Amino acid sequence: MNDHPLRIEVLVNSPGPHDQVRIREPFKALQQQGLDCRIHERPFRFSSCIRPHSLVIWQRPLPESRQRQWEHLQWLRERGCLLLTEWDDHPDLFPEPIQTPLRAIALAPLQLCHALHTSSPRLANALRPLQPLALVLENSIAQLPPLDLAKHTRPPLRLLIANQNRSGEHQAISQALAEWAKADPSLQLVVIGDRALAQRLPAHQLEFHPTLPYQHYRAVLASCQIALLPLEATEANACKTPIKLLECAAASVATVCGPGLYSLWAPAGVTRLVTGLEQVVPEARSLAENPAERRGLVARAHSWVGQQWQLQGQLPWRLWLYQELWRRRRAVDARLVERINAYPAL
Structure with a gap:
């Protein structure tokens, strides 16, 4: 043989x-x-x-x-x-x-x-x-950069939305994102790929990128402190992998996830899990106002990836x-x- x-x-x-x-x-x-x-x-x-x-x-x-x-x-x-x-x-x-x-x-x-x-x-x-x-x-994760907690003490706050083919989820959170930006003029919204979402957000607080080569995407990700990973709870979505969460954890980026998929994979304390899309932006605002809690979340997530997902x-x-x-x-x-x-x- x-x-x-x-x-x-x-x-x-x-x-x-x-x-x-x-x-x-x-x-x-x-x-x-x-x-x-x-x-x-x-x-x-x-x-x-x-x-x-x-x-x-x-x-x-x-x-x-x-x-x-x-x-x-x-x-x-x-x-x-x-x-x-x-x-x-x-x-x-x-x-x-x-x-x-x-x-x-x-x-x-x-x-x-x-x-x-x-x-x-x-x-x-x-x-x-x-x-x-x-x-x-x-x-x-092929490349695990060192843990970077220092960026969570440096303004401005950069919030990433970089999910592919999630127009429904993005539309559901767009109004809350725009309201947050209006309430906090220093907030920077970083959007990759979803031009329709970008058009609903204030242009002067927006950094928009088309779909990027992978290493460029990882560099933009690493420049942010929080990422939103909204995903409806459907059987098809449950068949995905948590790669976006893993990439964020590797880049020392705090996340808000769900309601679909991520609760099947993430242990307690590595992300903020939501049970409805309406909770995504409020949870992110809470993380933005609590940098100490955010750093703890990031440290645990980075360790989880290092131990289990390399x-x-x-x-x-x-x-x-x-x-x-x-x-x-x-x-x-x-x-x-x-x-x-x-x-x-x-």
Whole structure:
């Protein structure tokens, strides 16, 4: 069974800030540990970038048709490869321009592969009707800067709202944010990505950025003292990972979170959790008025990330999973064939 050692080909189909944590940081770290692993940018030709007998991890594939996905899968199987579809969000949460073509091909990338390579146990369970086999590799922090409590004693207060695809949550808190800004002329509102939210806030207190490259985003994050992470409590949102909270904690930024997702992950004392969106801004104002409490929250959150969420600590487990999957590749491929034969409509 060891006639072909493990080697990995990673296909980046959807480049952007989101691929840094899911793809580039972990696989570059594995490269540095000596794993034979290559990262390919689109556009890519299978014949020129995929070696026979490789573990292929394809990030967010979006083939032109279901038949095309089938052809990709068979081409890889004929060359002794396993295909994992890297999928890190519930399909219901993708923007409409992505959702529509995915639904048109009946979510073929999730079904027509050997297994999913995904980010949370809850997401793996939600996708189980489409694909019963999944490797769950949670997001983690590759770079943990030193704890910075001093910035919480330095004015002005910089408040960050940098969530992607949360227009409903942002709209729900926008009036309270504008009222806070009016009451405190020194407050600086830092918004990344959501132009509609930015237009509802006073321009003279606003610092707006379009979606940023990942390292630039982390730099802007580190310049702030408080971040708002509003998220509705839905099943699709519960399938997310707490990466925004982890990034804030690593950057010594205090957070107000919820009502969805974060209570499933965060221990007591690392963030302010809310049970309704109407509480987000009042809780943030309370934190702004209590710098000593804010520093305690930040210190505990930074320690939590350092102890439990650093990429370096995850690497041995990640490598073991890939090695075990590759060792069992013939059984995994046989299971795929059985599933296809049992459900010819696939």
